[in-house]
Structures are given as structure tokens and as C-alpha cells.
Amino acid sequence: MEVEAAERYASFADAMDLHNNREVAELFRKLARIEQLHADQLFEEDLSRRAPALPPGGLRWDGGEGPETAAPDELHYRMQPYHALQIALDCEKRANKFFSEYASKTADAKLRKAAREMAAEEAEHVRLIEDWIKRTPPPEKDWEHDPDPPFVSD
Amino acid sequence: MTAAAAAAPVTWQAFKSDYKPIWCPGCGDYSVLASVAKAFATLELRPENVAVVSGIGCSSRIPAYTSCYGFHGVHGRALAAGTGLKIARPDLTVLVAGGDGDGYSIGGNHFLHACRRNVDITYVVMDNHVYGMTKGQPSPTTEPDWDSKLSPGGTGLRTFHPLVIALAAGANFVARAFSGDPNETARILAEAIRTPGFSFVEILSPCVTFCPEQREWKSLVRPAPVAATDDPARAARRIMTDDGFNIGVLYKGVRKPYQPPVGKAAKRPADLEAGFAI
Numbered sequence: 001m002e003v004e005a006a007e008r009y010a011s012f013a014d015a016m017d018l019h020n021n022r023e024v025a026e027l028f029r030k031l032a033r034i035e036q037l038h039a040d041q042l043f044e045e046d047l048s049r050r051a052p053a054l055p056p057g058g059l060r061w062d063g064g065e066g067p068e069t070a071a072p073d074e075l076h077y078r079m080q081p082y083h084a085l086q087i088a089l090d091c092e093k094r095a096n097k098f099f100s101e102y103a104s105k106t107a108d109a110k111l112r113k114a115a116r117e118m119a120a121e122e123a124e125h126v127r128l129i130e131d132w133i134k135r136t137p138p139p140e141k142d143w144e145h146d147p148d149p150p151f152v153s154d
Numbered sequence: 155m156t157a158a159a160a161a162a163p164v165t166w167q168a169f170k171s172d173y174k175p176i177w178c179p180g181c182g183d184y185s186v187l188a189s190v191a192k193a194f195a196t197l198e199l200r201p202e203n204v205a206v207v208s209g210i211g212c213s214s215r216i217p218a219y220t221s222c223y224g225f226h227g228v229h230g231r232a233l234a235a236g237t238g239l240k241i242a243r244p245d246l247t248v249l250v251a252g253g254d255g256d257g258y259s260i261g262g263n264h265f266l267h268a269c270r271r272n273v274d275i276t277y278v279v280m281d282n283h284v285y286g287m288t289k290g291q292p293s294p295t296t297e298p299d300w301d302s303k304l305s306p307g308g309t310g311l312r313t314f315h316p317l318v319i320a321l322a323a324g325a326n327f328v329a330r331a332f333s334g335d336p337n338e339t340a341r342i343l344a345e346a347i348r349t350p351g352f353s354f355v356e357i358l359s360p361c362v363t364f365c366p367e368q369r370e371w372k373s374l375v376r377p378a379p380v381a382a383t384d385d386p387a388r389a390a391r392r393i394m395t396d397d398g399f400n401i402g403v404l405y406k407g408v409r410k411p412y413q414p415p416v417g418k419a420a421k422r423p424a425d426l427e428a429g430f431a432i
Contacts, residue, residue: 007167011188015179064335072334073360073369075179150178150289150363 001066002039005091006032008069019077027084035068068095078146080139089129096122166195171221182333182359183213186280189333190249191220192340197347204247207236209256212287213280213359216251230260233268233277240275244413247347254281258294258314269323269352274411276346276353279316280333282361282368290364302364316356317393321386321405326351328389328405332375333359338401345403351411371399378402
């Protein structure tokens with residue numbers, strides 16, 4: 001889940017770079033690094049200690065991608081950092097909800113404990129992103145306005 | 155390359171080239187690229203054994219973004235090139251890709267006959283119902299009432315129905331996928347490639363620039379309610395009566411692929427040239 005989320009942010013960063021939206025590209029790159037770091041931490045430190053045996057078929061979630069992965073169509077070429085952080089906030093909230101619900105449903109005590117730990121970590125991420133948003137200027141009123149838009153047939 | 159490196163499985167990321175796509179941010183084609191790469195990796199293919207062939211258009215840029223052999227061909231002629239390649243090099247996995255304008259309009263005739271010939275290739279159409287690269291003209295799959303500056307009030311023309319046409323023309327595998335679900339799309343593509351014969355996968359891939367309303371597709375798509383059938387008539391009835399948003403493998407036939415024997419060339423190029431000498 002974490003790796004998939006990191007890859008999606010990295011792809012978003014590349015797309016924004018190519019459309020010269022450097023500020024948002026840099027922000028997505030930062031988000032990708034954060035997710036990758038979280039994945040690395042899980043693999044290297046915690047997973048071996050706390051990972052319980054997964055149920056047959058692994059964990060399942062609604063939709064094809066992990067709950068922490070941003071939808072591929074959420075970008076706009078003129079989006080601003082505030083928008084990017086809103087995307088990240090939604091992802092962290094979905095991840096938190098997924099682990100919380102899993103913890104409340106599973107009968108396996110080890111799985112429940114691991115899911116609660118993950119839910120707590122995602123809740124912390126939600127708080128961090130919310131703080132980040134508070135420090136970020138809200139989008140300008142006409143942020144979508146493009147003086148040279150793709151439609152040029154008038 | 156060492157023997158160990160040659161035998162090591164290739165990650166899906168290794169199927170992507172160093173070129174960064176220049177598609178619009180939010181375009182569905184980014185996900186299709188990831189799905190294609192994931193399908194290749196799932197099948198444990200290697201880039202040197204795969205060729206990606208395309209025509210012209212936004213989605214047809216895809217060969218450059220993969221690390222496989224690639225051919226960015228002439229508008230609408232990707233299937234002709236891909237068919238020729240597979241006939242000459244049956245050892246390669248050939249994936250032909252393009253958009254709805256390239257495949258159904260300019261390349262419509264090639265589409266029919268590629269289905270009919272049933273050569274063992276996979277054809278992926280990233281369908282966004284519009285000519286994106288040339289700034290938003292209606293394509294064969296554009297809804298008749300799609301109002302735009304280039305088609306005020308809509309074209310009033312009924313849409314092309316590619317899946318049914320593919321079935322009628324003889325495609326051996328027909329599926330519909332959605333770019334917003336890259337993992338399921340990768341699974342469908344892997345099954346398409348694995349299935350012998352001509353496999354056709356239409357991928358609904360929103361154009362967020364010229365058809366921003368297609369962002370709603372993600373709330374409309376759903377898994378097809380029934381498993382794939384091997385009866386083309388039954389598949390055709392199902393496809394004709396769905397609303398275009400059922401996702402999954404819809405038809406999987408058992409027709410033997412067409413593959414003529416590959417022998418030594420009958421003539422050398424110089425002999426062929428001699429025939430044109432004045």
C-alpha cells in the first residue's frame with residue numbers, strides 16, 4: 001500500500017514537472033519520499049516484529065488500488081500546493097479508516113493489534129498533513145484560469 | 155549480461171523507459187502505461203522479447219515510454235505494422251496500442267481485418283471519445299449530443315460500437331477495462347496477452363482536458379455481472395444491452411490463431427529491386 005502510494009505521488013510529480021508546475025511537483029516528490037520512507041520503515045524495522053500471518057488471499061479493500069493511493073485523475077495542470085495537500089489528506093484519511101475498520105472487524109488478535117498500530121500511524125499522518133495545510137496559502141480565486149487554454153477554436 | 159541477471163524476473167518499473175510522458179496531468183493514459191508494464195511483469199516477459207506498436211495520437215506515444223522494442227507508426231496503421239511484425243517474428247509478444255480516432259476511424263478497416271485474421275497479438279485502445287492531440291474533435295465513439303466548440307450541438311451521429319464489431323469480425327478475446335483501476339486493467343491485459351489469437355481490450359481512459367466530464371466514469375464503471383462466455387452471439391447480446399461501463403473479460407473464444415510458416419525469404423532485396431528496374 002505504501003509503495004503504491006509513493007509510486008503514484010512520484011508519477012504525479014513527473015507530470016507536474018513536465019507542465020512546468022514546479023512547486024506542486026516538488027510537493028508531490030516530498031510526499032513520495034515520505035510514503036517510501038514509511039514503507040522502508042515497515043519493511044526494515046517493524047514488519048518482522050509485528051507482522052502477523054495475513055488471512056488467505058491477503059488484505060482486501062474496495063476498489064482496485066490501495067486506500068492510500070491517490071486516484072490517477074485527481075490532477076489539474078494548474079493546481080496549487082493546497083490542492084496537492086488535500087489529495088494527500090484524503091489518502092491518509094482513507095488509510096486510517098481502512099485500518100480502523102479492519103481492526104474492528106478481524107477476530108485475529110495479532111491482526112487487530114497490527115491494524116490498530118497502523119491506524120494510529122495513519123491518524124498521525126492525517127494530523128501532520130492538516131498542520132501542513134494550515135501553513136499553506138489557500139488557492140487563488142482564479143487558479144484554474146489559463147490565459148492560453150487548450151481550447152483555441154474561438 | 156550474466157546468466158543470473160538474464161534469468162532474474164523483470165520488475166514492472168523496468169518496462170518503463172526513462173522518458174517521462176507528456177500527457178496532460180490527470181490523463182488516464184498514465185495508468186494504462188503502468189497497467190501494460192504490470193501485465194508484462196506478471197507474465198514474466200522481458201523487454202527484449204516484447205514489441206509495442208502504435209499509430210498516431212496522444213495514447214500512441216506509449217512505445218516511447220516503455221523499454222521494449224517500439225514502433226510509432228503511421229496514423230491508423232498500427233495494426234498493419236503489428237500484424238506484419240508478429241507474422242515475421244512469432245517469437246515476440248506484440249502489443250498494439252492507440253486511441254479511438256486512430257483505431258476506429260482512420261484505422262477502422264485495419265481493425266476489422268485484424269479481428270478477422272486472428273493473428274496472436276493484443277490490441278489496446280485507450281478510448282476517450284475524442285481526438286485529444288488535435289485539440290478535441292469528435293471521434294467515432296463520441297456521444298451524438300456532445301457539445302463542443304468544434305461540434306456545436308453535437309455531431310448527431312450514432313457512436314461506433316467497437317466491442318460488438320470486434321466480435322462480429324472474429325476477435326478471439328474481447329474485454330473492457332478502466333484506466334482508473336490500473337491493477338484490474340493489468341490483470342485483464344495479462345489475460346489478453348496470454349490468450350492465443352487476436353485479443354482486443356478497450357480501456358476507458360478519460361481525457362480530462364477536452365472531456366472533463368469523463369472524470370465521472372469512475373462512479374459509473376462496475377465489474378461485468380457475469381463471467382466471460384465463449385459464445386460470440388451471447389457476448390454480443392450482453393455487450394449491446396449494457397451501458398458501456400461493464401468492466402472485465404466479456405468474450406474468450408477458442409479460435410486457432412493465424413500464423414503462416416516463417417521460412418527463409420523467397421527473394422533477396424536485390425531480386426525484388428530488379429523487378430522494378432526500368
